[in-house]
Amino acid sequence: MSSVAFALFGGKPAFDKPLPVGQLYFPSWERYEAAFRGIFGRGWYTNQGPLTQQLEQRLQQFLGVKHAICVSNATIGLMMLPDAMGLTGKVILPSFTFAAAAQALSWAGLTPIFCDVDLNTHQIDVERIGTLIDEDVSAIMGVNLWGGACDLAELGALADSNGLQLYFDSAHAFGCAVGGVRLGGFGRAEVFSFHATKVLSATEGGCICTNDDELAARLRNIRSSYGAGEPVTVVKTANGRMSEAQAAVALMSLDDYPDNQTNNKTLHDLYAAQLDAVPGLRLVKPSGVSFSNYQYVVCRVDEREYGLSRDMLIELLKAENVIARRYFYPGVHRCIPYVEELPTYQNRLTSTDELSATCIQFPIGALVSPEAVERVCSILRRAHLASSEIRSRREK
Amino acid sequence: MVKKHSVDNLAIFGGPRLFSTPKSTSNLPRPRFEQFAQYSKLFFEQHHYTNNGPVVRLLEQRLAAFHQAAFCIAFCSGFWAIALAVSVLARKGRTEVIMPSLTYRRMADIAAWVRLKPHFCEVEPDTLAMSARTAKPCINENTALIVGVHPIVNCLDVEGLVELATEENVPLLFDSVESAYESASAGKTGGFGNAEAFSLHASKFLNGFEGGYVTTNDADLARQLSLMRGFGFSGADNIAVAGGMNAKLNEVHAAMALACLDDVDEQVARNRQRYHTYKRLLADIPGVRLLEFDERHRTAYKNIVVELLDDWPMGRADTLRVLNADNILARAYYSPALHRKAMTYGHVPADLPMTDKLAERFMNLPCGQRVDVEDIANIVDMLKFVSANAMQIGARLRAKRMP
Numbered sequence: 163m164s165s166v167a168f169a170l171f172g173g174k175p176a177f178d179k180p181l182p183v184g185q186l187y188f189p190s191w192e193r194y195e196a197a198f199r200g201i202f203g204r205g206w207y208t209n210q211g212p213l214t215q216q217l218e219q220r221l222q223q224f225l226g227v228k229h230a231i232c233v234s235n236a237t238i239g240l241m242m243l244p245d246a247m248g249l250t251g252k253v254i255l256p257s258f259t260f261a262a263a264a265q266a267l268s269w270a271g272l273t274p275i276f277c278d279v280d281l282n283t284h285q286i287d288v289e290r291i292g293t294l295i296d297e298d299v300s301a302i303m304g305v306n307l308w309g310g311a312c313d314l315a316e317l318g319a320l321a322d323s324n325g326l327q328l329y330f331d332s333a334h335a336f337g338c339a340v341g342g343v344r345l346g347g348f349g350r351a352e353v354f355s356f357h358a359t360k361v362l363s364a365t366e367g368g369c370i371c372t373n374d375d376e377l378a379a380r381l382r383n384i385r386s387s388y389g390a391g392e393p394v395t396v397v398k399t400a401n402g403r404m405s406e407a408q409a410a411v412a413l414m415s416l417d418d419y420p421d422n423q424t425n426n427k428t429l430h431d432l433y434a435a436q437l438d439a440v441p442g443l444r445l446v447k448p449s450g451v452s453f454s455n456y457q458y459v460v461c462r463v464d465e466r467e468y469g470l471s472r473d474m475l476i477e478l479l480k481a482e483n484v485i486a487r488r489y490f491y492p493g494v495h496r497c498i499p500y501v502e503e504l505p506t507y508q509n510r511l512t513s514t515d516e517l518s519a520t521c522i523q524f525p526i527g528a529l530v531s532p533e534a535v536e537r538v539c540s541i542l543r544r545a546h547l548a549s550s551e552i553r554s555r556r557e558k
Numbered sequence: 559m560v561k562k563h564s565v566d567n568l569a570i571f572g573g574p575r576l577f578s579t580p581k582s583t584s585n586l587p588r589p590r591f592e593q594f595a596q597y598s599k600l601f602f603e604q605h606h607y608t609n610n611g612p613v614v615r616l617l618e619q620r621l622a623a624f625h626q627a628a629f630c631i632a633f634c635s636g637f638w639a640i641a642l643a644v645s646v647l648a649r650k651g652r653t654e655v656i657m658p659s660l661t662y663r664r665m666a667d668i669a670a671w672v673r674l675k676p677h678f679c680e681v682e683p684d685t686l687a688m689s690a691r692t693a694k695p696c697i698n699e700n701t702a703l704i705v706g707v708h709p710i711v712n713c714l715d716v717e718g719l720v721e722l723a724t725e726e727n728v729p730l731l732f733d734s735v736e737s738a739y740e741s742a743s744a745g746k747t748g749g750f751g752n753a754e755a756f757s758l759h760a761s762k763f764l765n766g767f768e769g770g771y772v773t774t775n776d777a778d779l780a781r782q783l784s785l786m787r788g789f790g791f792s793g794a795d796n797i798a799v800a801g802g803m804n805a806k807l808n809e810v811h812a813a814m815a816l817a818c819l820d821d822v823d824e825q826v827a828r829n830r831q832r833y834h835t836y837k838r839l840l841a842d843i844p845g846v847r848l849l850e851f852d853e854r855h856r857t858a859y860k861n862i863v864v865e866l867l868d869d870w871p872m873g874r875a876d877t878l879r880v881l882n883a884d885n886i887l888a889r890a891y892y893s894p895a896l897h898r899k900a901m902t903y904g905h906v907p908a909d910l911p912m913t914d915k916l917a918e919r920f921m922n923l924p925c926g927q928r929v930d931v932e933d934i935a936n937i938v939d940m941l942k943f944v945s946a947n948a949m950q951i952g953a954r955l956r957a958k959r960m961p
Contacts, residue, residue, distance in 0.1 A: 186605050194602070195595060202591050205928060207760035207767045207814075234634050234768065237789075237804035261789050265802055271673065358607035358808075365607040365808035366634065397902055398667040401637035405760075405767035407810045491795045498790065499800035529605060 168545070169481035171555060176537050177483035184359030185457055185527035187422045189414040197410040206406060210389025213409035218369070220416055224337075225346030227371040229378035232404040232412075233385060236333045236355035236368030240266035243351055243370065244301075245397045246380040247327055251298035255331075256286040257493040257507070258514040259305045263331045264494045267303075275299065276495040281513045283449035284460075284521075285312040290510075291320060301327040306335035306345060306352075308458045310448035314340055314348050321349075329353075336362045337419060339453035346371040351381075356412050359527075361422055361455040364412035367404050422528075426456035429526050429535050433459050436539035440546055442468025446521075459524040460489070462517070469549025472522050474556065478545055484538055489523040561936070562884075562943045565950050570883035571958075576940060577885035581924035581933055584761035585860055587825050588927050589817035597813035606809065609788070613812040618771070620819055621756075625748020627773035629780035632812065633787055636735050636757030636770030637664060638805040642786050643772050644703060645672040645801055646779060647729040647752050652702035654906060658688040659897040659913045661707045662735070666896045670903040674702055677906040678897040680913055686849075686891075686920070687714035690722040696906075697726050706751060707733040710861040710891075710922075711849045713742035716750050723751065731755060735770075738763040739826060739858035746856070748773040758807075758815045761926075763825075763858050766815030769807045822858075828927075829859035835931045836862050836923065839938040843945060845870030849920070862923040863891055871948035874921060876955055880944055886937055891920035 169175040189197070206212065214232055221230035233239040240263060244253070253267050257276035264274040275294050280287045284307050291302060302321050304312040312330075321328035332338075333355035335345045346352050351374070354360075356367035372378050382390045385402035404412075415422075437443050442464040448454035463472040470478070472488065479486045493514040494500060495507040524538060545552065567573040600612045608614075614632050622630035633639035644655060655669045659678035666676040677700075680692040686709045693704055706719045716732075723730035730751035734740075737747045738756050748754050753776065756762075758769030774780050782799055785792055790802030818825075833851065840848045849863040866874050874890060881888045895917040897908040924937060944951060 186607070188602070188605065188607060191599075191602060194598070198594065198598075199591060202588060202594075205586055205588060207586065207765060209760070235804045235806075238634075238638075241803065261797055261802070262804060265789060268801070269671065269803060358609075363607065365810055366804070366806060395900075398670045399664055400667070400671070401635040401664070401768075403635075403768055405811065407767045407814065408808070411810065488795055497797040 168478060168552070170478050175481060175483045176541055177534070180483045180485050181525045181529060181534060181538070182485050183487050183523050183525050185361050185363065185422070186358055187361070187363055187415060187418060187528040189411070189418070193414055197414060198407070201406050201410060208403055208405040209386065210403070211406040211409070213406045213413060214404050215389070217409045217413050217416070220413070221369055224416065225344050225371055227346040228373045228375070229371065231370045231378060231381050231385065232409065233368050233370060233402040234404060235357065235366045236353050237262040237266055238400065238402045239353040239368045239370045240331060241269045242381055242384045242400055242402050243329060243353065244270035244272055246377055246384055247301065247329065247350060249300045249327065251300050253301045253303055254291055254294050254299060255303040256305050256514070257495040257511050258284060258490055258517055259307065259331065259494060260333065260490060261494050261497050263303060263305060264500060274500065276493070276500070276507055276511060278511045278513045279517065281516065283310065284308060284446060284517060285310065285449060286317070287513070288313050288316040288320060295324050295326070299326060301329065303329055303331055304349065305331045306338070308334055308446060308448055308460050309338055309451070309454040309456055311335060311338060311340050311345060311450040313450060318349070333360065333368070334457065335455070336360060337423060337453070337455045338448070338451045340451055342452050347373050350374060350377060356408070356415070361426065361457040362412060362419060363415045364404065364408035367408045367412055423455050426526055429530055429532065430456040430459060432532055432535045433524065433539065436536065437461065437542065440468070440543055442466070442546065443542060457526070459526045461522050461524065462520045463522055464520070469546055470552060472520050474552070475522060475545065478552065479541065482541055484525060484541065486525070487523045489521060491518045493518050562940065565947050565954060568880060568884065568951070570880050571954060575883070575885045576936060577933070579928070580885045580887050581929050581937065582887040582926070583861070583889050583922040583924055585763060585765065585926035586760050586928060587765045587818050587821065589765070589814065589821045593817035593820050594813055597816045598810065601809035601813070608806055608808040610806070611809045613809045613816065614807050617812040617816050620816065621771055622773060624819065625754070625773045626746055627748045628775040629773065629777065631772050631780055631783045631787065632807040633770040633772070633805045634807055635768050636755060636759060637668060638803070639770035639772050640731070640733060640755045641668045641671050642783055642805060643731050643753050643755055644668065644674065644705065646782050646786070647731055648672065648674055648702035649729060652700050654698070654700040655703045655705060656693055656696045656701060657705040658707050659895040659908060659910050660686060660892045660917055661896065662733070663892070663896070665705070665707070666899070666901060666905065675904040675906055676896065677701070678908040678910060680910050681916065683912055683916060685709060685712060685714065686916060689715050690718035693719065694722055697728060701726070701728050704728055704730045705733055706730055708737040708740070708747070710736040711863050712852050712857070713737055713740050713747065713855070716742040716744040720750060735762065736861065739822065739856065741856040743855065749775060752776060753779060758811065763860055764815050764818045766807070766811040766818070769811045769815060826858050829925070831931060832925060832929060832934060833859040833862065835934045836938070839935060840864065843938065843941055845945060846941060860925060862925045863920055864923060865919050866921065871945060872952060874918060876952065877944060878921060879955070880951060881940065884940060886924060886940060888924065889922045891922055893917045
C-alpha cells in the first residue's frame, strides 16, 4: 500500500474537522434553552441553588453514597480534601495520572510521593506502595484510571494495616462499578470530574463523595457558607461552589448517562473488534470493574510490531484530523516542579515511563460515530501496512 | 406587602413578613436572555464548552477594552483569581501580604492558601478604605505584596498606594472586586498596580454565575496566570510553570458575563435611581448616614451602605435581627473584621482600634436587580418605624431573650 494517500504526505485528510478525544456530550439546544430560561426565571444563579441541591440528591442516589458535595471542578475538590481529612506530610499517589492530582497536594502544602503502576492494568501497583511508606506519609490517593478501578480491597487493607487514610481521584470513573457496587463510597472520599471531556459533564465541575458525616460537614464549610449546613471549624475556606448553570448542564447529562454510556460501549467495542487483528496495537480494557463508562479508548503501541512509534502515529493521525493524544505524557514525576526531584524516581517508575512512551488515546464520545471509528481504524491498519514506507519518507 | 402599624406586626414578634421574597444585598443582574442565548450559540456550535473557548476569549477581549488594560485573564472565581495573582506577584522568599482587616471575609484564607501571612492594616474612617498612610507602617523586610482592596462604596486612593508600592519596591495587586465599573481620580479601574482582580459572582456588578478575572498591562504576568489556571499547560503535553491548578472559566459562565456586559449602562441607570431614592428618603431619618458615592467619578451606584450614628436608638445587631425577620436581608458591613477571627494559620497579630470601631457601625442595605424604588420606600419606612418604636422593640427583644 502506498503512503501517498496519507494526509501527512499531501493526501486529503480523512476528516474535514478535527476529531477530539474528549466525551463532549451536551444536551440539545432546546433542552439547554429551557433549563436556562428556568434559571433566569428563578433569578437564583449560584450559592447552592435548587438545581445544585437536586443534583447532589440525585448523585447520592445514583452512586449510593451518603454525601455528594458538588464543587467548581475536580481539582478544587482534591485541593479541599487534605485539610478536611487532616492530612500532613506526604501522600502516595501514582505518577501515571493527570498532573492535577499532584498539584492539588502541592496546593495543600503536602508532598506527593509517586508510586509506579501495573504495566497491564495501568492502575497503581499496590505491591510497590509498601516500600514508600515512612512516618511522614499520612495517606494514599488511589486513582481510578480509564473507566477502570484500582485494586480497592488490597489498597484498603494496606492503608488500614499502616494506619493511613485512603481516598480516590475517580475523575475517570463516574458510573463505574466494582462487584456491582458503584464507585463513590470507597476509602474516606472519592472525587469525580464533570469536565466537558468526561462522561458526565457540567462543562466544568465535579463532586466529592463520602459516607463520613463529619468529613462532609467540613467539606461543605470549606466550599462556601451557602449550603454549609451546621457550621464546623475548618482551617481555611475556599470558593469551591458549583453554579446553577453547571448544575443544570450536569442534571441533563445525568439524565443522558445511560444513553451516553451505551454509546461509549458501542464505540469501544467497535475499536476492540477493528483493532484486534492489528499487530502492535493493544487496546487497554477497563480493569477491575464490573461496569465501565468506557470514556477512554487507550491503546499501547508496540513500535517494533506496529512499525511506527507512538509519536509518529500521533503525527500521522493529526494530519488526518484525528486528534489522538499521548496520555499521560510525561509521568507527573517528570513534570515541573516534581522533575526537580527526579533522581529519587529515576529507576523506581519504569512502568510509568514505559506507558508514557507508548500509550495513545483515540477519539470516543459525542462527536464520534461508528463510521468515524471504522475510518480511524482503517487509517491505523493502513499505517501499519505502509509503516516502513512512512518511516523512510519521514526520515527523508 | 404588609406594612407595619404596631410592634406586634413585626415579623420578629410573629407578624407577617414585610416582603414575601427576601430583599438581599446581592446585585443579581439579569441580562436579556436573548443576549445570553446568542453568546451560548458560539460555544454550542463549536462543541467547545470550556478550556479557553470562543466565548471566554471574547469575554477577555471585551473586558480588557472595558478596563483599558492590555490583558484580561478569566478565572472560575474571584477567589482563585486573587489567589493565583497573589502567588505569582508575591516577592519570593518573603512571607507577608498586607491587606485591610475590614474586608472580604475570605481574604485572609486566600493568603493562607498561598502560604503567606496576612498582615492587616487599618482603614481611613472617612472612606473605610486602606491608604498609603495605613499600609506604610505594615511594610517591613518580610513584605511580599500589598493587596489594595477598594471598599464597596467609592475607590481607595489609587495614586497614593501606587506611589507607596513604587517607593518601597513592593508589588501591588488591587482587589477591585466591588469596583468593576468605577473610576478613581487616577482613572478607570483595571490598569493600576501590577494587576487588578475582579469577580463575576452573581452578587457582583457583572453576573457570570461564578467567575473572576484579572487585568494587567504586564505581558509576562498575563501569560503566567493564563497558564496557571490550566494546570500550567503550554501546549498539549507540556507543563511550563509550577503552581498550576484548574481555575478555568467555563463557556456558559462567560456567555452570561458577556450578556451582562452588554447591559451595563442600563444597569447603572437603574442602580442610580435606587441610590438616589435611598438618598432622598434616608435624609429624613436621624441616626442613619448614607455613605455617598463620589459622583465626580464614574460609579455603578451598586452598594448601599449606611452608618448607624450615635443617635440611632438601637444596636446594630438588634436592628439587623428585626430587619432580617421581615425579609430585609441587610447585613453587617464586614463584621467581624478579619483580625478578630480565629486563625490557626500563620498571620501577623494586629491591634486595629479604628477597624474595631468601624466594624460595629455600618450595614449594607438591599440593592440590585430585585429591589425596586417601591421596595426602597418600604425599607426606609421600616427603618423609620424601628427608629420611632425603638424603646418598645428593645424591651420586647430583651424579654424574648430571657429564658
